[in-house]
Amino acid sequence: MSCSQEYTPQLRARGYRMTPQRHAILHVLSHSGKHLSPGEVYAKAQKQVEGLTEATVYRTLEFLAENGLARPSHIGSGHLVYEIANHEHHHLKCRNCGDEMEVEHSLLKTMYQKLESASGYQLTDSHVTFFGLCPDCQKSEDV
Amino acid sequence: MSCSQEYTPQLRARGYRMTPQRHAILHVLSHSGKHLSPGEVYAKAQKQVEGLTEATVYRTLEFLAENGLARPSHIGSGHLVYEIANHEHHHLKCRNCGDEMEVEHSLLKTMYQKLESASGYQLTDSHVTFFGLCPDCQKSEDV
DNA sequence: TTCCTTATTGCAAGTTTTTGCAATAACACA
DNA sequence: TGTGTTATTGCAAAAACTTGCAATAAGGAA
Ligand SMILES: [Mn+2]
Ligand SMILES: [Mn+2]
Ligand SMILES: [Zn+2]
Ligand SMILES: [Zn+2]
Numbered sequence: 001m002s003c004s005q006e007y008t009p010q011l012r013a014r015g016y017r018m019t020p021q022r023h024a025i026l027h028v029l030s031h032s033g034k035h036l037s038p039g040e041v042y043a044k045a046q047k048q049v050e051g052l053t054e055a056t057v058y059r060t061l062e063f064l065a066e067n068g069l070a071r072p073s074h075i076g077s078g079h080l081v082y083e084i085a086n087h088e089h090h091h092l093k094c095r096n097c098g099d100e101m102e103v104e105h106s107l108l109k110t111m112y113q114k115l116e117s118a119s120g121y122q123l124t125d126s127h128v129t130f131f132g133l134c135p136d137c138q139k140s141e142d143v
Numbered sequence: 144m145s146c147s148q149e150y151t152p153q154l155r156a157r158g159y160r161m162t163p164q165r166h167a168i169l170h171v172l173s174h175s176g177k178h179l180s181p182g183e184v185y186a187k188a189q190k191q192v193e194g195l196t197e198a199t200v201y202r203t204l205e206f207l208a209e210n211g212l213a214r215p216s217h218i219g220s221g222h223l224v225y226e227i228a229n230h231e232h233h234h235l236k237c238r239n240c241g242d243e244m245e246v247e248h249s250l251l252k253t254m255y256q257k258l259e260s261a262s263g264y265q266l267t268d269s270h271v272t273f274f275g276l277c278p279d280c281q282k283s284e285d286v
Numbered sequence: 287t288t289c290c291t292t293a294t295t296g297c298a299a300g301t302t303t304t305t306g307c308a309a310t311a312a313c314a315c316a
Numbered sequence: 317t318g319t320g321t322t323a324t325t326g327c328a329a330a331a332a333c334t335t336g337c338a339a340t341a342a343g344g345a346a
Contacts, residue, residue: 017312017323039302053326058303060324072221078333079302080221092264107261111254115273118250121235123275130258132266160293160342182332196296201333203294221303222332 007069014067024048025060026069026084035073035081071127075100088125094134096141103130150212157210167191168203169212169227178216178224214270218243231268237277239284246273 007026008018024045029036032044042057061082064070071085076093088105105125112123133141150169151161167188172179175187185200204225207213214228219236231248248268255266276284 012313015323019312019324021325051326054302055304055327056325063324074217074221078215078217078223092258092262092266094264095267101262101264103258103262107257108254111251112273114250115235115246116275119235119244119246120278121237121244121273121275122281123235123273124238126273126275128271128273130255130264130266130269130271132259132264132269135263138265155343158293162294162342164295194296197332198297198334199295206294 010069011067016063016067020049021045021052021056022060022064024052025057026064029064029070029082029084032083035075035083037079037081041082073127073129075129076131088127090127091129093129093131094137095131096133096137099134099136153212154210159206159210163192164188164195164199165203165207167195168200169207172207172213172225172227175226178218178226180222180224184225216270216272218272219274231270233270234272236272236274237280238274239276239280242277242279 005018005023007022011018011022025041027048028041028044036044038054038057038061041061042052042054045057046052061070061072061080065072065082069085070082072080072082073091075081075091076095076098090103090105090108091100092103093100108128115121116123148161148166150165154161154165168184170191171184171187179187181197181200181204184204185195185197188200189195204213204215204223208215208225212228213225215223215225216234218224218234219238219241233246233248233251234243235246236243251271258264259266
């Protein structure tokens with residue numbers, strides 16, 4: 001399966017081009033299945049594309065995010081990580097131990113509608129991280 | 144009003160110290176009333192503290208955030224900005240024109256509860272940015 | 287007030303991320 | 317299949333952010 005080749009028409013339709021660099025980066029993202037930092041993407045994609053640059057990786061990740069093929073995420077720490085954009089979801093992260101879980105978008109559905117009618121904004125899919133204490137860390141909290 | 148002096152006891156109680164650097168940075172944050180980048184904070188605080196370093200600004204902002212006195216925020220762009228922590232709120236940002244508005248936390252209240260019972264997590268105040276199209280940009284979207 | 291402990295800072299050297307620009311290569315079209 | 321337009325890349329330099337460490341100073345105790 002040429003996996004990321006399916007993205008070519010999407011890019012073409014918007015006047016953009018498919019390149020070996022973009023192909024490799026899409027490949028890396030879609031096979032990893034988790035959030036990757038630009039550095040991690042670079043390390044993996046480099047093996048497929050001779051002479052790939054870090055600058056290109058940064059630019060490409062931002063490009064893919066702008067065009068809806070990748071999703072950027074702030075999982076704490078102030079550093080962006082990326083993942084392939086397939087299913088719409090959000091995250092819960094423990095401030096104490098760093099544990100992290102996914103949340104179905106459906107749980108936020110009605111809240112999104114409330115936000116939309118209250119603000120007039122039309123919400124597109126965000127990819128949000130909520131912070132809190134995981135069940136385990138709540139227990140150890142009771143000194 | 145010595146404004147940020149009121150934070151001293153909060154720091155002491157946790158075994159930390161109030162310093163001219165922290166005082167100045169708190170002062171800058173609490174008087175600006177909006178999100179500031181580390182660079183902006185540095186530029187303003189520098190005028191009050193001789194020899195203030197950028198490294199100190201970065202460390203201090205992170206420190207204040209960890210201790211609940213400042214709130215970090217990702218308003219798109221992958222770069223952290225900070226604001227003083229007073230009222231709990233979130234943001235709506237237009238992907239097209241960059242317009243931005245605040246959202247009361249109360250609008251997310253029931254969704255937070257739903258998340259908590261579904262996950263077992265105990266949510267602390269996040270400071271979330273949702274993306275979408277503002278009313279104006281929705282109109283111009285209809286080509 | 288003075289002394290002591292240690293949290294905090296500045297410095298300087300890393301690392302990461304961004305940017306301008308000229309060279310390259312997709313790909314539309316002849 | 318060849319050619320031209322221009323989106324995309326690599327390069328190199330800049331800007332933003334992080335880190336280790338020794339010097340400094342906050343503030344508790346005497
Ligand atoms: Mn995710
Ligand atoms: Mn805010
Ligand atoms: Zn935890
Ligand atoms: Zn707008």
